[in-house]
Amino acid sequence: MSDVIQVAQLTKHYPGARGAPPVRAVEGIEFTVREGEVFGFLGPNGAGKTTTVRMLTGLTRPTAGGARVLGYDLATEVTQIKKRVGVVPETSNLYDELSAFDNLLFSMQLYGVPRRERKARAEELLARFRLSDKRDVPFAKLSRGMKRALTIAAALAHRPPLLFLDEPTTGLDVMSARGLRGMIADLRREGVTVFLTTHYLEEAERLCDRIAIIVQGRIVALDTVDGLKARLPARLAVEATLADGDGRTETLRFEGRSVEEATQAALARATAEGRRVLALNTVRPTLEDVFVHLTGLSAEVMLAEKGRT
Amino acid sequence: MLRDDLRGMWYIALKDLRAYYLKPPNISWGILFPFAFVLAFAIRNPGDLRSLTPGLLALTLLFGSSSMEAIVIVFEQRTGALERLLLAPVRLPALLAGKLLGGMAFGLTVTAAVLAVALVVFGVGSVNWPLLVLALLLSAAAFSALGAFVSVAVREVFEAQTLANFIRFPMMFLGGIFVPLASMPPALQAVARLLPLTYAVEALRAALDGRVLPTTVLDLGALAVFAAGFFALAVRTLARRAD
Structure with a gap:
């Protein structure tokens, strides 16, 4: 099993406001994510989870250190990385004015999915996420759970081998959250590598093969769930x-x-x-x-x- | 990579036109607003309506190209949809060029409607068509880039609207549409020379009159510089903010 993400001394400092010292959001973290696993990234609010995801997806440049994602160097080949990853941000951010179908179509257009494949792929994704009957409904009029499902569908539209999921079940009702967890488990079975950040420890425990815990910009533990539990004092x-x-x-x-x-x-x-x-x-x-x-x-x-x- | 950028540009422009621009209220406002302004001026000072045509076209283009452009980017920043574009395999200048293309296409569409009315009323005999097309394209690019810069310089939609109007309304009265530049005090003439609308009006006047003056090349050059300058500022500001 090869590594799809290799992170080495990745660091991000933001300038402090009005002469204040720089904010050390991420401080020299190192980890690898293996092909086909669900990798959990846990930590309290402000620990550096989102900053790490933003760096690995090319939204923010690291202050120091680097990473290779799917074999491409983050510093010099970010466009190649962007072509091959799917990102589901914490907020469902498709276009309110466009229908479910048109939102999927636009995602595929942006990522260069061949024209002849787009319609069939969009229909396939709508069916898979049980949204076929909402095909022509504007995104704004979908329920929160449906918006979340469609946002994940849009991130998968170009068949990325690596998917970043940022707090996928936050704000969802119990049934929608359960449905989404099922979808994440399905992705894993299909061989998609999932990088999951979540605040729900039970969700991480149930879904993740390995988990990294980040606190104040530093990784304090990285192991399988059982490995992490074994670290507890013998009480x-x-x-x-x-x-x-x-x-x-x-x-x-x-x-x-x-x-x-x-x-x-x-x-x-x-x-x-x-x-x-x-x-x-x-x-x-x-x-x-x-x-x-x-x-x-x-x-x-x-x-x-x-x-x- | 260039292919990714060009494809991204094209589809971002198309998406913006569908999602934001081509709505009946936008189209009707884009056409009616400049007509209402010019009509009000013509009623107050009845005279040669034909001489107001370049100003009418420039005004339509200014509001058509910059109004939604100034809102769209900041709106997408607020909803998180801009992040979706920043995550795509499209470089930042191409992303913004796509946004610009949407604004230009809308501005040129509503201006074409106004131009058609003007040509039916006043005739097409003396029009220098290549110059007219060039002047319209460069003006649309300059105004759309101005809108993009306004949009990335603020954080809220209402701030974008305020800043855009703060720039556009003085420009409307100093840009040589209602008051000829030559009749302005020297200080105001100097200010007028800093405004893209002034060059748009002069270039369009030369094109409609069919007279290419030595200064027309300078007008077109100035519009190109404004377009490139606002675009570069918008790219730089957005790049800083995205990081």
Whole structure:
């Protein structure tokens, strides 16, 4: 399996406002993305995720360092890279005035898809994303989930082997988000390499082969989900549901060096507070645990930050 | 790479025309607005209406080429659609040239309608056609590039409209359309010489009268310089902002 992205000492500093020191958005990061994998790029708000994607897709020039994308040098062959990647930004940004079909057609025109293939490809994408009945509906009149699906379809119109997805499910209802996750899984099966940035840790855990965690412009961890979990200090946990005399219940988490030690801690707490243990479950570490351990931020804080932007 | 750029330019222009320009309100406003202005002037000062024709054409071209152009780019910046174009395999100058082409095509279309009316009313006997086409093309390029520069220099649509009007309305009164340059005070004449509309009016007047004056080449040259200058400024400003 070859590397489709090779990043070496990639750095981006923005000039500080009015004599302030430069903003170090990305600081000498290094990683590779393998062909055919879904690569997750996680981090709190302002960690440097979007800046990294902007550099790798040719929107922003790096201050230092470089990268090779699909074998092309980012510094000298950016047009070749742009021809071969698809990008789905966080905001669905097709043209409100054009229909679903015309938006796909325009994407193909820009990327030089041969004229004879365009109509069939547009119909194929509309069918695949279940938008055939919206073919002639202006983009502005589609639902948020449909807009997202069409934006992904437009990014795939020229059959890129590498797709950048920036927060694909943000703001979608549960069913639309589920549908999109299914589409991402389908892309992976078809051999498309996906570079996914997301705030949803559960989504990353479910979809990604490997995950990089970036904090303050630096990558603090990069591994498979299981590899990341293995980095957690060897502490095990149980979740205990305790009930008091009035029937009020509370679920608490207890940690220990072994399941037995964690269970004893739960039982001791129940006894001390005069409560009964209703249920006791061992807890496997989640990606959220890894994230909290590495960044010091909880997933709730990260999502709350996201909501403010 | 050049092929990618030319293809991108062409399709960006076509998309802009379909998505933004060729809407009934734009077309009717583009044609009626200059007519209303000239009619108001003619009622106030009835005289040789024919002499107002070059100004009418220049005014139609100015508003037709620059009005939407000044809004389209900043609007697409706000919606994120411009980023879609910046991500495509089209270099920045070609991307902006596509935008310019859309503005020019719209300006020239509405001006052609006004020209047709003027020629029916006043006749075509003395028109120097090659000069007229050249003057119209260079004027459209200069005005469209002005609109593009205004659009990339601001961050909000209302700012673009304000800045465009701040530039265009003084130009309308100083550009030799309603008041001949020769009758202006020297200071205002000097200001008029800094405005692309002045050269557009003079070049169009020479073309419609069929008289190529020694200064006509200078008028065309000035329009080309304005077009290239505004275009270069727009490319530079957008490149800085995109980074």
